[in-house]
Structure formats: C-alpha cells, structure tokens
Amino acid sequence: MSESLPDARLLARYATPAPRYTSYPTAPHFRPDFPAARWEALLEATNTAPAPPLSLYLHLPFCRHLCFYCGCTKIVTAHREQADDYVAHLGRELELLTARLDPGRPLVQLHLGGGTPTFLRARAQETLLGMLGRSFATVSPEDADYGLEADPRDIAPGTLARFHAFGFRRLSLGVQDLDPEVQAAIHRIQPEALTRRVIDEARGLGYRSVNIDLIVGLPHQNIRRFEKTLETVLDWRPERIALFHYAHLPDLFPAQRAIDPRALPESAEKYLLQARAIEKLTEAGYVHIGLDHFALPGDELVRALETGTLQRNFQGYSTRKGTTLLGAGMSAIADLGTAYGQNEKDLERWGAALHAGRLPLARGLELDPDDRVRRRVIMELMCAFTVGTPPLAERGRVPFWEYFATEREALAPLVNDGLVEIRPEAIRVTEIGRFFVRHVARVFDARDRSARDEPSAPRYSRVL
Ligand code: SF4
Structure with missing residues (x-):
C-alpha cells in the first residue's frame, strides 16, 4: 500500500x-429567474464562426428497479410504454434546440445517460435513433465519441447491436460491487456472469471502450471483499473504470433511507478502500485520471489527458474539451461556454414546457x-x-x-x-x-x- x-x-x-x-x-448557484430569451440568444450565439462542434447529453430517466444508493434523477417503473411518450417529447426538444443551431455543426460527442437508457423498448430505441440522425450532422464512428450507459440486468436482445449500428462505440455498465451481501444491502442483485456476457457481446459487436462503474463506501464493504470485486473486474479488462464515492444523504435522496448507516464504512476505511483500489488498478496498467477515473493506455480518455483535451463535466471526466454541450431530457445540464442551463427536473413541468413549444429551462447562469x-x-x-x-x-x-x-x-x-x-x-x-x-x-x-x-x-x- x-x-x-x-x-x-x-x-x-x-x-x-x-x-x-x-x-x-456549481449547479446550486444556477438561478431559477434566468431569462429564457437570454438563454436562447446565447444558444444562437454559439453559431458564431468558428462555431465549436456539438456534444449532446440525453437524459433517459426510466429504471426497472430501484438501487438504494442512487442519487440520480430517475423514474422507477415497470411500465415501459411510459418511455415512449418521453421519447416523443425528446423529439420536440431536439427540434426546438436544433432550430437555433447551424445545421452544419458536427455532433462529435453523444452520451445517453439516466436512469437506464436501455430501458426503452425496441421501437422507442429506433424512434430515438431516427430522431438523432435527422436532427444532427453525425460523424463517422472513427471520429465520434458516442456512448451509452446500460444496466446489464435490463438489456433486451438486439439493443447493443442497434446502438452500435448508429455509431455508438462506448458502453458504460453499472456494477458498483460484486459481493452478494453488499448487492443485497443496496438492492442491486447483478450476477457476475451476466455482466461478463454483456461485455463479451459488446466487444463482439465492435464497441471499442467498455466502462465499469464501481462505488466505494457501500454498506458491508471491506478491503477483502472489495479486492475480490476488483480482481474480477480486472479479469474483464474494461478499457475504463470509474470509482465513485457513495454519498449518504438520505434527506436529499429518500431511497437511501433503506440503507443501514451502521453498515457503512467510516472515512478512514473508505480511504483505505480507495487507496487499495488505486494501487491495484495502477499496478494492473490503468492510468489514474482525475479524481476517480482509470483507463487503459490506448483509451481516448488517456490521450485526452496527454493532449490537454480532458475536461470535467456533468458525467465526470470526458474528452472533447471546447465543444458546445447541449442537454436534452429532464434535469439535463447544458454548457454553452458562456453560460450553464439546466432543464426542469420534474417530468410534468419538463413535458408541459415542450407541449407549450418552449425549451424546458429551469435555471441558468451566465458566467x-x-x-x-x-x-x-x-x-x-x-x-x-x-x-x-x-x-x-x-x-x-x-x-x-x-x-x-x-x-x-x-x-x-x-x-x-x-x-x-x-x-x-x-x-x-x-x-x-x-x-x-x-x-x-x-x-x-x-x-x-x-x-x-x-x-x-x-x-x-x-x-x-
Ligand atoms: S443506480 Fe442507475 S439503475 Fe439504479 S436506480 Fe439509479 S439510475 Fe436506476
């Protein structure tokens, strides 16, 4: 150590x-009284030559199961048809956004986050991809950085192939911890073999970067158990690993009340877990990037670190610094370079704004x-x-x-x-x-x- x-x-x-x-x-300083007209003017001003390429974050909030540790903006439901309506509203939002942008600007980066983007039924996935293709000047997979988050427990046959055919080459899988007692305590039972199968399928299809999310600080974690998780994950050899910290804030995130605080590791133990993980991952050849990301030397994230194009954004660390980041979907945050803007976090308010033909901006801040x-x-x-x-x-x-x-x-x-x-x-x-x-x-x-x-x-x- x-x-x-x-x-x-x-x-x-x-x-x-x-x-x-x-x-x-930071987002708590964004202002709810930020004028919509100013936001639209700033959005249009990003077209001024030389207009930066575009990056798009799309938030798909639906999940089939509730993980107790989760602090994301999500909707847990068994009703997949709910997502069909949501996708239709997203189409309206993309129309309102692209109406203000020069159509020639290339979409060099695209990230589908959530929630669980793979929750969508096949038809909704096709609708979404069709809309994206019509709305933006997409670029070839060699030049693009298109990625999606997925829950290995909820990926219907054909899903990964469909996204791959569109140009997606990065897949990010939530795992968190493989120990059965930890998985039971966080209400996320996810057998090792299932994750392995998804990784193999993605690689077989031609995804070039697989990311595994892990969390330090979960109930019942200890060094011995977490080392075992790390060894299995290293055996999968994902191109990227994100090692997040669990933040226990049950007043803010009610699902966390189901976690017994007495089972959580203390700060000193969390530190040891993190230090051991860093040691193991770097020994295994991963480059430690920023606070909590690790990547194999050939991965684009490492090249971004080396060339000074690494950036920190709402997904953590990312490549393609200097793009105009658009956000679509409830709670999504955009970064125009000159200003930040966040969409409504509430499904009804987000949908109502779109229904009325308005961008669903809830708050913003001009720098x-x-x-x-x-x-x-x-x-x-x-x-x-x-x-x-x-x-x-x-x-x-x-x-x-x-x-x-x-x-x-x-x-x-x-x-x-x-x-x-x-x-x-x-x-x-x-x-x-x-x-x-x-x-x-x-x-x-x-x-x-x-x-x-x-x-x-x-x-x-x-x-x-
Ligand atoms: S952690 Fe991911 S899959 Fe679990 S509830 Fe949150 S968004 Fe959904």
Whole structure:
C-alpha cells in the first residue's frame, strides 16, 4: 500500500463535504429567474464562426428497479410504454434546440445517460435513433465519441447491436460491487456472469471502450471483499473504470433511507478502500485520471489527458474539451461556454414546457469574467492537479497572485498540511492532496465563499 497515507488529523480536517466541481460555478448557484430569451440568444450565439462542434447529453430517466444508493434523477417503473411518450417529447426538444443551431455543426460527442437508457423498448430505441440522425450532422464512428450507459440486468436482445449500428462505440455498465451481501444491502442483485456476457457481446459487436462503474463506501464493504470485486473486474479488462464515492444523504435522496448507516464504512476505511483500489488498478496498467477515473493506455480518455483535451463535466471526466454541450431530457445540464442551463427536473413541468413549444429551462447562469478565470483554474486543478500561475491573460495580464491574494492566504494551511505545493510557476497538488483536491479547488470558489454562511447554503457530499 502507498507510503503516503493521510493520518487521522488530516482525515478529520479534510474528509468533509465539498463540491464535486463538475462545473464552475456549481449547479446550486444556477438561478431559477434566468431569462429564457437570454438563454436562447446565447444558444444562437454559439453559431458564431468558428462555431465549436456539438456534444449532446440525453437524459433517459426510466429504471426497472430501484438501487438504494442512487442519487440520480430517475423514474422507477415497470411500465415501459411510459418511455415512449418521453421519447416523443425528446423529439420536440431536439427540434426546438436544433432550430437555433447551424445545421452544419458536427455532433462529435453523444452520451445517453439516466436512469437506464436501455430501458426503452425496441421501437422507442429506433424512434430515438431516427430522431438523432435527422436532427444532427453525425460523424463517422472513427471520429465520434458516442456512448451509452446500460444496466446489464435490463438489456433486451438486439439493443447493443442497434446502438452500435448508429455509431455508438462506448458502453458504460453499472456494477458498483460484486459481493452478494453488499448487492443485497443496496438492492442491486447483478450476477457476475451476466455482466461478463454483456461485455463479451459488446466487444463482439465492435464497441471499442467498455466502462465499469464501481462505488466505494457501500454498506458491508471491506478491503477483502472489495479486492475480490476488483480482481474480477480486472479479469474483464474494461478499457475504463470509474470509482465513485457513495454519498449518504438520505434527506436529499429518500431511497437511501433503506440503507443501514451502521453498515457503512467510516472515512478512514473508505480511504483505505480507495487507496487499495488505486494501487491495484495502477499496478494492473490503468492510468489514474482525475479524481476517480482509470483507463487503459490506448483509451481516448488517456490521450485526452496527454493532449490537454480532458475536461470535467456533468458525467465526470470526458474528452472533447471546447465543444458546445447541449442537454436534452429532464434535469439535463447544458454548457454553452458562456453560460450553464439546466432543464426542469420534474417530468410534468419538463413535458408541459415542450407541449407549450418552449425549451424546458429551469435555471441558468451566465458566467462573468471573474467566473471564467476561476473556472479555468478549478478545472485545471480537477483534471491535471496542477495549474500554471503566469499573469492572467483573461484579466488584463494582472499577476496571478495579485488577483488571488485572498486565495494565497487560504492555501497556506493546505500547504502546511502537505496537500499543495506552491512553486514559482505553478500550484501543484501532492499525491496525498489528490484525495482532497475538491478542498484545494474550493479555495478558488468565490461563489461558494460568499454563500457559505447563508441559511440556504448548498449541501455537498463528503470527500471521503
Ligand atoms: S443506480 Fe442507475 S439503475 Fe439504479 S436506480 Fe439509479 S439510475 Fe436506476
């Protein structure tokens, strides 16, 4: 195990809640009174030459079963016909979006998330793919990054082939843990052989990147059990592995009330689970990317890290930095570069807006110049664990530490605790600091600082 383990004092100080920084400013700061007309104008402004290529996140919220740990926006139902209506509404949303975009802009990235995208019946899948093909200038599979999330327990025959024929080459499978007692406690019984079969089918069809989601911090997990899960997953040799942290927030996510908090590992044990997993995965040849992703050297995610095109977004870490990210479906978030916008999270409100011919925007935020410079610093820290400190080109070449004088003071305790080094030309997060990088990034989060003492201050998950 790694020599550099944080001690109890560090864990007590930093294994505390902090934002995950899938955006900056973070979603709790998006404003419900953001004007729809301004959003539409900003969307149209993305067509200005040179218009960035497009990336699309589509949210498909339906699931057949409820996993107790889940914090996603989802609808658990046995009625698959409910999804047919949803797909019809998505078609309307894509029409409203594409009416404001130059039709020549290539769709270089597409991600179907949820929920369970494979919940859709064959006809609904065909309808959805037909709509996507008609709405966007799709690109060849060699140039595209099209991926979907799937639940191995809910993939009807023909599904993977259908998405592959459209151009999908990435498949992301939820697994979380393979131990039977852990699976029972989270209400997700998923036999190992079933997942293996799905991986084999995907590879046989020509999917070039399979991702496995695992979670650290689930009830009844311990090192011995989790090592066994890791060994099986390594045997599958997926191109990517995402190792998420379970955030127990039962007040926010009612399904989590079914999880016995006494069965959850403590922060120190969670840390050991994570450290052991990092060690095992890197020994097995995976490159550790950002906070919680791992990929084999040939995978596009590793190339993105090497070429500086890795980005952090609402799906975690992703390639194709610099695209205009569109969001469709309930709760989906778009990033226009100049502004963020999130759709209605409620199915009825989302559908009603579309029925009325309006984009279903619920809240948004236009970035000011200060947000932009902070976003760059925070995202570089979250992706590369280092950020250069030359004068800020975005702010009239003001010296970095003159602009961030308050932050320099706030970083001092983190430097003393060995989480960060301040070098003449850069800030560097240390090996131990990597576990707590959300706190390092938070130092540069001016919006969080000004909201922290308000009664309505956002609540975040613990770092460990
Ligand atoms: S974890 Fe995935 S499959 Fe389980 S309820 Fe949540 S969205 Fe559905």
